[in-house]
Amino acid sequence: MINTKVNLCGVELKNPVIAASGTFGFGREYGEYFPLSKLGGICTKGLTLNKKDGNQGIRIYEVTGGLLNSIGLQNPGIDSFIEEELPFMEKQDTVILANVGGSTIDEYIKSIEKLNETNIDIIELNISCPNVKQGGMAFGIKSEIAYKVVSEVKDVCKKPLIVKLSPNAENIVQMAESCKKAGADGLSLVNTFSGMAIDINTRKPVFKNTIAGLSGPCIKPIALRMVYEVSKAVDIPIIGIGGILDYKDAIEFIMAGAHAIQVGSGNFIKPDICLDIIHGIEKFMEDEEIKSIEEIRGIIGRDIIC
Amino acid sequence: MKQPYVKGIIHSNNQISTNIYELKIEIKGIASNVYYGEPGQFYMIRGWGLDPFLSRPISICDVSSDMITFLYEIRGKGTYIISKLKKGDTLELLGPLGNGFNMNLEGNIAIISGGIGIAPMIYLTKKLDANIDFYCGFRNEVYYVEKIKNHVNNVFISTEDGSIGHKGFVTELFIPERYDLVLTCGPIPMMRRVVEICKEKVSVYISMESRMACGVGACLGCTIETISGMKRVCKEGPVFLGEEVVFHD
Numbered sequence: 001m002i003n004t005k006v007n008l009c010g011v012e013l014k015n016p017v018i019a020a021s022g023t024f025g026f027g028r029e030y031g032e033y034f035p036l037s038k039l040g041g042i043c044t045k046g047l048t049l050n051k052k053d054g055n056q057g058i059r060i061y062e063v064t065g066g067l068l069n070s071i072g073l074q075n076p077g078i079d080s081f082i083e084e085e086l087p088f089m090e091k092q093d094t095v096i097l098a099n100v101g102g103s104t105i106d107e108y109i110k111s112i113e114k115l116n117e118t119n120i121d122i123i124e125l126n127i128s129c130p131n132v133k134q135g136g137m138a139f140g141i142k143s144e145i146a147y148k149v150v151s152e153v154k155d156v157c158k159k160p161l162i163v164k165l166s167p168n169a170e171n172i173v174q175m176a177e178s179c180k181k182a183g184a185d186g187l188s189l190v191n192t193f194s195g196m197a198i199d200i201n202t203r204k205p206v207f208k209n210t211i212a213g214l215s216g217p218c219i220k221p222i223a224l225r226m227v228y229e230v231s232k233a234v235d236i237p238i239i240g241i242g243g244i245l246d247y248k249d250a251i252e253f254i255m256a257g258a259h260a261i262q263v264g265s266g267n268f269i270k271p272d273i274c275l276d277i278i279h280g281i282e283k284f285m286e287d288e289e290i291k292s293i294e295e296i297r298g299i300i301g302r303d304i305i306c
Numbered sequence: 307m308k309q310p311y312v313k314g315i316i317h318s319n320n321q322i323s324t325n326i327y328e329l330k331i332e333i334k335g336i337a338s339n340v341y342y343g344e345p346g347q348f349y350m351i352r353g354w355g356l357d358p359f360l361s362r363p364i365s366i367c368d369v370s371s372d373m374i375t376f377l378y379e380i381r382g383k384g385t386y387i388i389s390k391l392k393k394g395d396t397l398e399l400l401g402p403l404g405n406g407f408n409m410n411l412e413g414n415i416a417i418i419s420g421g422i423g424i425a426p427m428i429y430l431t432k433k434l435d436a437n438i439d440f441y442c443g444f445r446n447e448v449y450y451v452e453k454i455k456n457h458v459n460n461v462f463i464s465t466e467d468g469s470i471g472h473k474g475f476v477t478e479l480f481i482p483e484r485y486d487l488v489l490t491c492g493p494i495p496m497m498r499r500v501v502e503i504c505k506e507k508v509s510v511y512i513s514m515e516s517r518m519a520c521g522v523g524a525c526l527g528c529t530i531e532t533i534s535g536m537k538r539v540c541k542e543g544p545v546f547l548g549e550e551v552v553f554h555d
Contacts, residue, residue, distance in 0.1 A: 025524040029541070032308045032522075045526075053536050056554060060517045060527035062360050067519060074526045074536060216359055245356070268360060268519045269352070271400065272310045 002285040003292045004278070006040070008237050008260050009160035009185040011121045013040035013095050016254065016293055017278050020241055020264035021046055021099035021124065021164075022071065026085040027092060033271040038278060040260060041095035044081065046126050048101050049111045051077035057208035061197050066216020066243065066265060068195050070207045073101050078111045082118055090119055099164070101126040105152050116158040123159045125150065125184075128166030128191035140166035140191070143178035154183030162186040162239065167219075167226060168194050176230040188239035188262065189230060190223045216265040217243040224256055231257020231298055245273065247280025257298035311352070311398040317373060319391050323449035325380040326422065327389050330373050331397060342369040343402025344409065345430035346491075346513055346545045349374070350521035351388065353397040358384045363518045363540070365491075366402065368429045374399075377425040377450065403521055404544050407511060411436055413486030417458070418476060418500055419443070420492025424450050426513060430489065431457035439485070443476030443496065475499070482507040489513075494553070501548035510548035514539045 004015040018041040024030055027042045036042065054074025061068045076084065081098075089096050098120045102108040112123060127149060128140035139149045150163055161183065167190035169175040176187055192213025197206040206212075223242020231238050240253030241262040250261045266273045290296055314331035322328050333342075343349075343366050350361035362384040368375040380386050391397065407430055415434065418441045419427050431438055431454055438458040442451055446467045455461050462479045463471030472479050477496060482488065482504045490500045491513035504510045516528035516539040523541030530539055531552040537543060 023520070023525055025526075029520070029523040033310050034307065053531070054526065054529065056531070058517060059529065060360075060519045060525070062358055062517075064357065064359075066359055069519070069525075069527060071526050071529075074529060217356060265359070265519075268521075268525065269356070270310060271520075271522060 002282060002290065004282060004285065006259055006293050008041075008095075008239070009122060009162065011095055011160060013260060014038075015040040015278050015281065016258075016260040017250065017274050017281070018043055018095075018097065018239065018260055018262045019267065019274055020262035021097075021126070022069075023264040023267045026081070026089055028085075028088060030267065030271050031092065034275050037093040038275055039094045040278075041097055041121070042089065042092070043097040043124055043262060044085070044089070044099050045075050046073045046099045046101040047075050047078050047081050047111065048073055048103075049078055049107045051075065051080065055208060058206055061206050061212065063195075063197065063214070063216075063218070065218030066214060067268075068197055068207070068212040068214050069192070070209055070212040072209075078114050082114065086118060086120070095122065096120045097122040097124045097162070099124045099126050105149055108149065108153050109156050112153055112157050116156070120159060122186075123157055123161050124188055125153060125161060125163045126191070128164055128168070140175070141169055143169070143171065143174045146175055147178040147182045150179050150182035150184055160185045162188050162237075164191055165189040165230075166191045167222065167242075172226045173229050173233045176234045180234045180236050184236060186237040186239065186259070187230065187234070188241055190219070190226055190242050193219055193222070215243070217245055219243050220249060224252055227253055227258050228256040228300060232301065244277070245269070247277050247284055250277050250281055251284060251296070254293060254297050255300050257300070259293075259297065311350075311400045314374070314397045314399050316391055316393055316395045316397065318393055319389070321389070322377075323447045326447075326449055327378055327380070328367070329376045329378065329388065331376070331399070332373055333399065341402070342366065342374050344406035345426050345433055346406025347402040347404050348544065349376070349399045349401030349403065350518070351376070351397055351399055352384075353391055353395070354384075354387055358382075358387075360384075360519055361398075361400065361521060362388070363403075363521055365426045365513070365544070366406075366429060367425045368432070377422065379422040400521060404540055405542065407489055407513075407545050409433055411487055413437070414439070414484060416441060416480060416482075416485040416488045418480060418488065418490040418492070418496075420476060420496040421445065423490070423492030423496075423513070424454070426491055428454050428457070441476045441480050443492070444470075477503060487511070488548075490548075497548070498553045501551070501553075504548065511545050512548045512551065513544045514546055514551065515544070516540075
């Protein structure tokens, strides 16, 4: 008998597959295509204390092997989320991760105090959104600044705290170590890479903000390497994210050291891609006679520190 | 549960004008009484692996008991690949998606299309039980009007180079006071102009176009600004009341 359950910072997930923030709304839309209860978890759209309308102009631009996005954290705000979206999510019998963004430490703290009083399972602290001016990414670049944010948030946070890291951090391993030292219970990586595109006819950047976030299979090898390096450096649970499209990608992240994985852009190419990945992991475990995820987690370079 | 991507078999895929193709697809393994969608709704279509990464939103042109017709223009890699497909090749379709045109309409209706915005109009004119005048603008080559003219009272054509019909924009032909309602699909500057002309005279429904990733309302990539907040073209739209849309330069 295989067991796909994983323990993520004290929270049990049915399987390691989580729908990634910003690609899955609050689950309503994809819930029309498959039962959300099949998922290990759902990570909400990035939430801010107050409602945000997001960015103007083009928000999506396809590139080879993925896409650039500049949504700008459009979300209903924490209060509306708790009132209108959370009751729906609570009915889905899956773990709820609330992704929280902010532009000041005070804003993060106020949001988290509100979420403390709800049934959400885990906070995913977004210190890495590239698409909002002061939208968190400033916190995600320098380890000293991240340390300050995470430790102040940790002081008030009553839920397991997972910090979502930016691949744009100056040094991803140092960043991970700082977040752990500041009290993070886990880490998720990576958020989108800073990228850009230019419209050569208008001679202008495609995006109003010039810089946008790159995701999709094109980032997978880099994300995998970062998960690998971070998992060797810190001993807290890691969620691997970056261009995962099938069970093989997911297993790679697990073998690199991830406790769980998130599927983001993949949802766009097939609404029930998470189900395929879950089934693929099960089949792989059966075929390879792997009894639990733990057996293969972090098996790459276990004794080698690069 | 709704079905994720279903397989469609190409019945025909014919070029009808420069860069414009008519694609007929049979959906495999689905009963003939299946709901193919309403005028103004669309499908996300892909016919390849991972390159291009995203599917292409294409609006329903017409439906029959066992077939969906799409009319599309080659705009980029995705539509180029689709244009090369032949009878018997397969595509994957997700849909019907979004909210189409309101079908409970009466009175004198003007339908205004620009370029490939003619795509949803044949199904719309077939299904609407009303007095319809059809205004269609093109850059130079005129297409598909023949298929629509039997379902409407009058047809007014314009081309930018004057090769057929009025020389100039289709909005110059149109007199809003004659109508109880206006429905339009085409380039955003054209639809914006239609909304301006009709302001305080007659209501306009517009079918918006936007870059989409998920097509189902989750990613917020296609969101537009309206007077009642941000709205998703793929979910609340693509058809919106014109006066609600906030246009940006």
